[in-house]
Amino acid sequence: MKIGIIGSGYVGLVTGVCFAHLGNEVLCVDNDLKKIALLKKGISPIYEPGLEEMIRSNLQKGQIHFSSHIDDAVKKCEVLFICVNTPPKDRGEADLSFVENVAREIATRLRQYRLIVEKSTVPVQTGERIYQTICEMKAKTTLFDVASNPEFLREGSAIHDFLNPDRIILGVSTPKAEKILRKLYEPLMAKIVVTDLKSAELIKHASNSFLATKISFVNALARICDASGANIDMVTEGMGLDPRIGASFLRPGIGFGGFCFPKDLMAFLRISEKMGIPFNLLREVLDINEDQKRFFVKKIENHLWNLRDKTLGVLGLSFKPNTDDIRFAPSLDIIGELLKEGVKIQAYDPKASGHFKKQFKDIRYVKNPYEAAKHADALVILTEWDEFKTLDMKRIKKIMKHAIVFDGRNIFDPVLMKRSGFQYFSIGR
Ligand code: UDX
Secondary structure, three states: OOOEEEEEOOHHHHHHHHHOOOOOEEEEEOOOOOHHHHHOOOOOOOOOHHHHHHHHHHHOOOEEEEEEEEHHHHHHHHEEEOOOOOOOOOOOOOOEEEEHHHHHHHHHOOOOOOEEEOOOOOOOOOHHHHHHHHHHHHHOOOEEEEEEEEOOOOOHHHHHHHHOOOOOEEEEOOHHHHHHHHHHHHHOOOOEEEEEEHHHHHHHHHHHHHHHHHHHHHHHHHHHHHHHHHOHHHHHHHHHHOOOOOOOOOOOOOOOOOOHHHHHHHHHHHHHHHOOOOOOOHHHHHHHHHHHHHHHHHHHHHOOOOOOEEEEEEEEEOOOOHHHHHHHHHHHHHHHHHHOOOEEEEOOOOOOOHHHHHHOOEEOOOOOOHHHHHHOOEEOOOOHHHHHHOHHHHHHHHHHOOOOOEEEEOOOOOHHHHHHHEEOOOOOO
């Protein structure tokens, strides 16, 4: 099939290369000319494992093309995926102006049947709005459908997630739209759930909110473990074996970040408020998440006493491993707080230092974890990159001023760390 991707950001690019990989001819559009110029050369504007390689190989095969003109996509592609940004406004509500613009641009160019699919995370009833907008602006006789096909891609494993989905949600309003989308996804041989448009939109918000709720639940629980002397690993193991609860997404830490959970939860809360049925549980989930970062800073303060002029080695800045993304990363708030207290920070992240540097200039960015640990009063782990799990801790202990580790991601075994001579503080154990 000929597929047009409108918006070549994170979701758009991954969706585009994966559809190309499945044998479709894909045209990715973006109004950022610099980005399109890079993509045409096979350079990915974001770091995502495997993405750049797939862009290059599909460019070579002629399966993927990039353009800054939406006309090309509307003219040539039967299916158009809307993958533009829906950033948060001041009060957390999703800004849908990019989505509306795309709908208008498609409408004025519609000459023959097109299936328009929303892929960006949008509030329930957005599909309806897109439909109305296009109806009002298009030429009278042209037919089209609007569908919702939410993505569940995790940064760092987005390509794997796309090609191996747990389920594919097709929110459609006509048999024709269903038929086209089924055919498109057929090669993945995944479980397909067909719903109406609004239910598909809600599935995305509900899934993200539920996952975030699990994380806040376990973080609140970890604080109870800290206070009572119980061990969160044992508690979650005992809980997670109940299939009704499940073991995944019960890892305690310093709170969830990234461009999905915080933003989507806030947007969902605002939608529910607008409907007059505020989903207050979500407010609590967000509050616990904010508290969790303060709780971690307090933990550091409690043990180091005065922070002024102490040197902290920080390992990890991205909101999770295998990405250079720092949007809503817990590290931003935690490091912000620590700097306010007058600490000196020497930080290492395998991919995210470049982005972090733009926001925090008063940090010494170093080239490896050992430089971060050198002469430090304590080591602070903020992201669980694999390379931190296999560090030579004997060497780390030797080069630190004091062998103290605050592990915000529970990557080490507390017993082994104590046995190796570290004062080791983690979350809920
Ligand atoms: C998430 C959803 O998983 C994905 O389906 C959706 O499409 C986009 O949002 P992503 O934000 O890439 O994906 O990352 P995810 O792996 O879900 O982690 C989100 C945050 O939660 C990270 O900050 C992570 O560190 C944190 N997390 C996750 C925990 O603190 N504990 C856990 O048990 C799991």
